[in-house]
Structure formats: structure tokens, C-alpha cells
Amino acid sequence: MYAQERKNQFGMILAMIVVALIALTGVDAIAQDDVEVNYKARAISALSIERAAADIFDVRVERWSTDAERDALVKILETKGNHALATALADQTETGFARFDPRGGRGPGRDPRKSTLRYAREVERGDTKEVILITNLYIGFGSNAQGADGSKLAEYPLSFVLLKFHKDEDGGWQKGVGRLFVGAKVRFDHLGNKFTIDEFPTDPVYLKGITIK
Helix, strand or coil: CHHHHHHHHHHHHHHHHHHHHHHHHCEECCCCCCCCEEEEEEEEECCCHHHHCCEEEEEEECCCCCHHHHHHHHHHHHHHCHHHHHHHHHCCCCCEEEEEECCCCCCCCCCCCCEEECEEEEEEECCEEEEEEEECCCCCCHHHCCCCCCHHHHHCCCEEEEEEEEECCCCCECCEEEEEEECCEEEEECCCCEEEEEECCCCCEEEEEEEEC
16 A cells, blocks of 8 residues: 555656656647648838838648657758758648738738748747747748849758747737748757757848737
8 A cells, every 4th residue: 555655656756747847848849730820920121120011921830840850850950951951841741831911011022922831840838839930942021022142042041930929817829929030040959949040140020919820
């Protein structure tokens, strides 16, 4: 009887340790084939704030990348670099798409084409959630939507989207904020268990009032 009680106590302590570790390191999303999550945001260019304030950025996630896919991409990035990562992403099954909605703004230059996303993960830590999206494709914006010269993409051929959310008092997610980096150099943050920006482009697109549907 005493041995069984000790066993039960040990099990409870072990469970508490696991919960504590999850809270400290964050929980990565579990891949699902039938996911459909839509994000919508106002996009503001760092170079032209007044003109771009009405642009609408749309994202749809149709599946989360698996642990195995993430681990394989991390290995490629850390052994071969960003160009090899971009090549590997091109072979990944798509996870959704991102685009600038031409119906969202009043000015010229919108590109309604969808840029296919090749990597999508959620990381939750306490009351905070981050959505990390990466593709080897140019995600167009404004008059530079076509990305014809692509000088930054030649150096670092990746587009990186980061969306951040915080819980409200009722446990729901508040409107989030984020950024889009085109021509980004990335690295993997092992402590946070996520891809992150290694070198910041000088002209990110800021994403405001992000909603989840």
C-alpha cells in the first residue's frame, strides 16, 4: 500500500515537472492535415507608412509543418546555410498561402497572386502565441510586388512572416501584431524551439490588428 502511494506521488511530481518545462520552453504546434486558420492584418510599409496603411495582408494556414519536417530543415540550415534551406523549402508540401488583398487598399500596385507557404508552426508560451511562416518565394507588397530586381532575395532567398498574439482576460486571443521580412536571413533558436530572424532587413512590412478566423 505504501509502495503504491509512493508510486502515485512520483507520477504526480513527474507530471508537474513536465508542465513546468512546457511553460518555460513553449509548446510547438502539433501538425494536422485538416487545419484551416485565416489571419488578416493591416500592412504598413516602413518606407511608405502613409501610402500603405490601407493594404490588407491575408494568410491561410492549411496544415502545420511536422516535427520531422522542422528538424530536417534545421539540420540543412545549420550545416549548409540559407540558400540550401530555400532549396529544401521548395520541396516541402505547401502549408497554405499569403497575399496582399487588392480589395483592401485604394492605391495602385497590389498583387493579388498567392505566394505559397512552405513552413508553418505555432509556438505557445503562457499567454503568448507566435505563428512563424516561411517560404522560398517572394511575398509581394505595393509597387514592389513583382520583386523584379530581387537583390535581397539573391542574397537571402526567403520570406519570413512572424505573427504575435496575447490572451485577453477571457482567455481568447487579442488582435495581434507582426512583421513580414522579404530577403531575410534566418537561424534556428534552440532555446525557443523556433526559426527566427538572424539579420533584419531595413524595410520590413509591419502587420497591425491581426485577426484569427
